[in-house]
Amino acid sequence: MKKIACFLLVFLFFSVALDGCKGKKSDVSSTPTSSVSSEEEILQLATQITNSVLNEEPNFLNNLFDTLAIRKTLSDNSIIASQLDTELGRQALAYNLKFGDFAVQAVSNGGDFRFLKYYFDEEKLHMIFRTYDDFGLQIIDYVFHHDKNNQLKIEDGYIYNMSAGLTQSIMYDILYTIMQNLQMQDTITQHLTQAITLFEQEKYTELMPFLQKYQEELLPYPVYNYLYINSLNETSSHFIDDLNALVHLDSRCILIHELIYYTHTGNYAEAEKSIQKLMDYTGEDPIYWLFYGKALYNAKEYAQSLDAYTNAENGMDEIWDLWRGKQDCYYKLHDMEALNQGYEVAKEKFGMTGEDIEKDSHYFYPAK
Numbered sequence: 001m002k003k004i005a006c007f008l009l010v011f012l013f014f015s016v017a018l019d020g021c022k023g024k025k026s027d028v029s030s031t032p033t034s035s036v037s038s039e040e041e042i043l044q045l046a047t048q049i050t051n052s053v054l055n056e057e058p059n060f061l062n063n064l065f066d067t068l069a070i071r072k073t074l075s076d077n078s079i080i081a082s083q084l085d086t087e088l089g090r091q092a093l094a095y096n097l098k099f100g101d102f103a104v105q106a107v108s109n110g111g112d113f114r115f116l117k118y119y120f121d122e123e124k125l126h127m128i129f130r131t132y133d134d135f136g137l138q139i140i141d142y143v144f145h146h147d148k149n150n151q152l153k154i155e156d157g158y159i160y161n162m163s164a165g166l167t168q169s170i171m172y173d174i175l176y177t178i179m180q181n182l183q184m185q186d187t188i189t190q191h192l193t194q195a196i197t198l199f200e201q202e203k204y205t206e207l208m209p210f211l212q213k214y215q216e217e218l219l220p221y222p223v224y225n226y227l228y229i230n231s232l233n234e235t236s237s238h239f240i241d242d243l244n245a246l247v248h249l250d251s252r253c254i255l256i257h258e259l260i261y262y263t264h265t266g267n268y269a270e271a272e273k274s275i276q277k278l279m280d281y282t283g284e285d286p287i288y289w290l291f292y293g294k295a296l297y298n299a300k301e302y303a304q305s306l307d308a309y310t311n312a313e314n315g316m317d318e319i320w321d322l323w324r325g326k327q328d329c330y331y332k333l334h335d336m337e338a339l340n341q342g343y344e345v346a347k348e349k350f351g352m353t354g355e356d357i358e359k360d361s362h363y364f365y366p367a368k
Helices: 039-054 067-074 087-096 099-108 166-181 187-200 204-213 223-235 239-244 251-265 268-282 287-298 302-315 320-332 336-350 354-364
Strands: 112-121 124-133 136-146 152-159
Touching: 039 099, 039 112, 039 124, 067 087, 067 152, 067 166, 087 166, 099 112, 099 124, 099 136, 124 268, 124 287, 136 166, 136 251, 152 166, 166 187, 166 223, 187 204, 187 223, 204 223, 223 239, 223 251, 239 251, 251 268, 251 287, 268 287, 287 302, 287 320, 302 320, 320 336, 320 354, 336 354
Parallel strands: none
Antiparallel strands: 112 124, 124 136, 136 152
16 A cells, blocks of 8 residues: 555554564464353453464454444445445555554564453443553553354454544544545645654654644544644643643543653652553553653662562563663662673573673673
């Protein structure tokens, strides 16, 4: 597909991951389970989804989407309905349903994927999954139903980061793709293209007033929230206050971006508050210890940071950022023995060679 293929998958994180590591391997079926009626079956499905991603097998999650149900929802838009059976429409829809590919890419980059919790709302099964990549978080609350073949499928969801419904995000991404590829340059498409261009050029001081001027017409596009929040982070001296002033944002979206901001600024007390509020929605997640540890590290509280990283390690696999965080703490605490032991771990865990270790230690941990 030409031009910008899919904002939904491109703009789910604030940042790009570092080096790669892989999850543990285990067998997983390529066919979604046919029905779910008990906690045991729900957790079995969650395990299948998780293992497929950690095994770098994206199609299990991709195939869980009820394409027919989603097509029916998308057909409410006449422009999309006219293109769904064309090659462009089929490609756009297929690309937008590659959530498995996105999660696998994050894990391959050294990130992490995890099932957090399930619950029922109005007799609908919800399952919340979290993807981590380089101190960026994607949390999606998937909504399941049984299709006409009694197969459990994803019919919708909610993307915390975008403050938008899953089918809403897919709809507006496909709409923009169609308008771009067919050169149907209405005013809204032109304005969105201009906003994206300014963002890619990092012209945030120009982008902010532009987004504010055309907010009413661009707000239905979930990518608007991404552009606005990132630009706000680059231009505002009162980011948290300005973020909370965006009354159209869901509290879950605000909490994620607060946590990321407080982590990078080293405000560990406020980061902890954001984590506690997020856990009301997601339940416990060891990745929160990683964020808290990074916030402590940025506040130069190295011993407490190491404790937080240890707590994270007790609940999850040692991904790259967790390993790096511990190494940074060892260096700041002048614990060279632990630093060297960490490199021994990296040989086995990440395949680092002696030459890799020598370069890494000279660059990140020079002799004092």
